[in-house]
Amino acid sequence: APVSLKQAFKDDFYVGAALNGRQVSGNDAKALNLIQEQFNTISPENLLKWESVHPQPDVYNFEPADNYVTLGEQEDMFIVGHTLVWHNQTPKWVFEDEQGKPVSKEVLLKRMEDHINTVAGRYKGKIDSWDVVNEALNDDGTLRQSKWLQIIGEEYLQKAFEFARQADPEAELYYNDYNLWKPEKRAGAVRLVRSLQEKGIKVDGVGMQGHYGLESPSLEDIEASIKAFSDLGVKVSFSEVDIDVLPNPSGRAGADIDATFDFDEKYNVYTTGLPDSVQQQLTARYAELFDLFKKHSDKIDRVTFWGVTDNDSWLNNWPIKGRTSYPMLFDREYQPKPAYEAVLKAA
Ligand code: XIL
DSSP states (O other): OOHHHHHHTTOEEEEEEEEEEHHTTTHHHHHHHHHHHHOSEESSTTTTSSSHHHBBBBOOOHOOOOHHHHHHHHTTOOEEEEEEOOOOOOGGGGBBOOOOOOOOOOHHHHHHHHHHHHHHHHHHTTEEEEEEEEEEOOSSSSSSOOOHHHHHTTTHHHHHHHHHHHTTSEEEEEEEEETTTTHHHHHHHHHHHHHHHHOOOOOOEEEOOEEEEEEESSSHHHHHHHHHHHHHTTTTEEEEEEESSSSSSTSSOOOOOTTTSETTTTTTTTTOOOHHHHHHHHHHHHHHHHHHHTTTTEEEEEEEEEESTTTOOGGSSSSSOOOOOSSSOTTTSSSSSSHHHHHHHHO
């Protein structure tokens, strides 16, 4: 019987987790143990985002990212970079001049190029795969009206991939987004990748984030996207998997609450802990998801969880701050949950 996720799926796809600053600096020894034992790929939860690694025009903060890459190299892991061009967690100064006015297209392209050269260049030959552009699409499949699009125009997508290719010719270059199971957004991503390919830009993969709920999305919708992206001739990865067991007011993921248990609407928490009924739903949901991944393991390159344990998941703070969520395979005591066993069984 397999003793770890990476061993269980070694002939199928990489299995990984997103790491935070405490974990990469060795300040969370128990999490680090799990990471070394369970995973063969890692992603940086925040530390390579523009605001973390390049907070001010001439200030780069490479220490956390260096620690992250060193850890991946020591463990011989597939190292992911996340992310180069995004509308979130990018400082305001990037888009403004000294008077606070929007910069010109030329200036913004130059800033993008410098940033990508500096960051992807530093980890050339070390970071194996970059999320070059993150979340460029609206749910209806149109391009998001980000500052990148507003100032540069559609060309920003192509430029981001060109700059990344130039900074590290060997790295895999990905387009990454959430809700890619939605038919209209799926079609938008297909158009986006095709239009880059038609311009002679090689896109190596599409990352489906995979922030899912207990019931939505359907396996059929996820499967249709795996096939659609694979048909473009690119790799498919699940880049940020978690399953939200709490309700989500925005409807993006999440679940109905089990009304037989005490649920605090204000703090968005089951006051007596996770009910067994919900634990079972979570287990079944992970099992069906990994059955699907296994079925398409010829198309799927990597499955990465967005966190390690329930304790470090961003879903304790999103979409409501300070809630208690249970989205991961390991609990707050770093112990495997029934969902972990179910995932191993799917292998
Ligand atoms: C999240 C992190 O997990 C949080 O710690 C941070 O406060 C906000 O960003 N899509 C992405 C990830 O591509 O970068 C986001 O990560 C989650 C949604």
